[in-house]
Amino acid sequence: MPELNLVQAINQGLSQAMEADDRVVLLGEDVGANGGVFRVTDGLYKKFGPDRVLDTPLAELAIVGASVGMAIYGLRPVCEIQFEGFLPAVMDQVICHLGRMRNRTHGRHTIPMVIRSPHGGLVHAPEHHSDSPEAYFVHTPGIKVVVPATPRDAKGLMIAAIKDPDPVIFFEPKRIYRSIKEEVAQEPYEIAIGKARIAREGQHITLIAWGAMVHTCLDAAKRLAEEGVQAEVIDLRTIAPLDIETILASVAKTGRAVIAQESPKNCSVASEISALIHERALLKLQAPVKRVSGYDARMPLFRLEKYYVPDTDRVVRGAKETLQF
């Protein structure tokens, strides 16, 4: 099996989904001849032509609004928002239409489309290129949100997202776009949306994360293991809907949980997970669930981003506080 990085794996997933279904159309800024600023759509314009891969004018709201129309018409649009920092502009479509159309029309009109966008910090990028806005989407009913952490998952989740009957926001953790390689099966396959993965087994504490932060948690688990603590790491893969069974089963075993995320803390995905665990497994807990998080302040310019995004130290610290509670 060939080794692929995340960019190549998503590219392959897109390409195979387009081969399998001619309703799949890509659109976005610079996704054509340039292959996307991160090269995720590299070669697809050449392979599928201008009727399948569309370079759009610079207009995020129109990219998403047009995708909504195309999806209701019968296509399967996969649109790219070049950076997550430009997603706020599309929230009008996302909140007012994307998540509501099925319900408003009693199932008559549905929006099987995907919005792809890079996610997260630590790439020394300019302002608005390092954010983690997943909570805004998770908060919105009717939308699924996927954040892969490995090339293998990225490909399978992309194919599943395109086939999904509901709109899916597909966040691509840009910090690990190229830094992680693994063997990825050549043939098309799906990874089920809504199913988490146990990235490492352990019985003393559960570390929960998605996207690039999964790798920070795996690092932290290694460090904890040196001190005799066996941490279980859950890679959520999908953050809406959450795989509540996997989370609760792990916490039932360990009695302790730390959730690590890059986004601000207030009203975040970690807040939701923490609430769920407390509501449903309070008597299994040996300590309150801990959120190790980005701060309730703006993501700073990149000289200081390493202090904002939780690092291994902060996850280990959070785990120890939980263990020593």
Next chain:
Amino acid sequence: MPLKKIADFKIERLEVLDQEGRADEALVPAVPKEKLIETYRIMVLCRVFDEKAFKLQRQGRLGTYPQILGQEATQVVPAMCLEKKDWILPTYRGQGSYFARGMPLVNSLLYWGGDDRGVKFPEGQNDLLFAIPVGSHLTQAAGFALAAKLRKDPSVTLCYLGDGSSSKGDFHEALNFCGVYKLAAVYLVENNQWAISVPRQFQTASQTIAQKAIGYNVAGIQVDGNDVLALFKAVGDAVARGRRGEGTTVIEAETYRLGDHTTADDASRYRSKEDVEAWKQKDPLKRFKLYLLAKKFLDEDADIRFHKEAEREVEKAIEEYESYPEPNPLDIFNNTYAQNPWHVEEQKRELEAILKTKKERQGPIVTQSEGRFP
């Protein structure tokens, strides 16, 4: 019934200097000699700064940087047409606009070097920090102009944008406001023919960007954006109209992005060398210099002096930039609110404690891998 013509529109293009820097004397705007020379000096400074900033990035001493190479005139001249009290809203590719307003070079280096301290602008002048989500400042500009009108201030708002940004709804919503309230605003579209890899003709099907003004009943004109005198005339007229209470002007300044989109881009993937070479012949600095030489406003010695002074000024700024003390991580929390609420303060103390233990352990500050942009 026969169709009747009920409205008639035209869009004009203004050029004053030809490629050899010869002026159409009938069109030369009345700009004092000293101002012309100062404009040239700042344009030289921009060029030198741009070159050095590009090299710094390549050497890993600066973050991602958007070059302004070839757009010195479209950035500097409009800003030179304003007074201190007027507001300007440049774009992220706006170093030239800021330098023309007197922003220290070191600020730009700090900002593109990833240091938030770069945003401290000189006191007493009205320059807004650019918006990275392009076009999101366009309706704000209408707001500045609307506020000025409500307060009966005779100030004008100058708002820059790119050809790509003109595709955003923001542009149209802003112009509509400007038209309805007859606001003293000037929208300077730096049409550099590209929005990253997307060429101007894929951005809009309309023949010009200037003509977008027609739909909102504001004035619109296209100018040769590599022609300093045409810019002085068009922007000067637009500012004067604004001050007289006659409303908004859209100026489409045709220029060219001679460099890559940013240092993270590789333009050879999507455009030809010939295209770039052809535009190099229309270099705004070269044409303006020829004009100034012919007018005897400048001689070769003075030109060399400007370049040398610019080199020195830029070197000094780089030195200052690189000898800046490390930024304080706790600054992350400052100014989140006028008065930070408990959770922000709590998180600040949390980071403070972490920094303290790290210092004591002398360990690495960052223990995780970092990625690459883009």
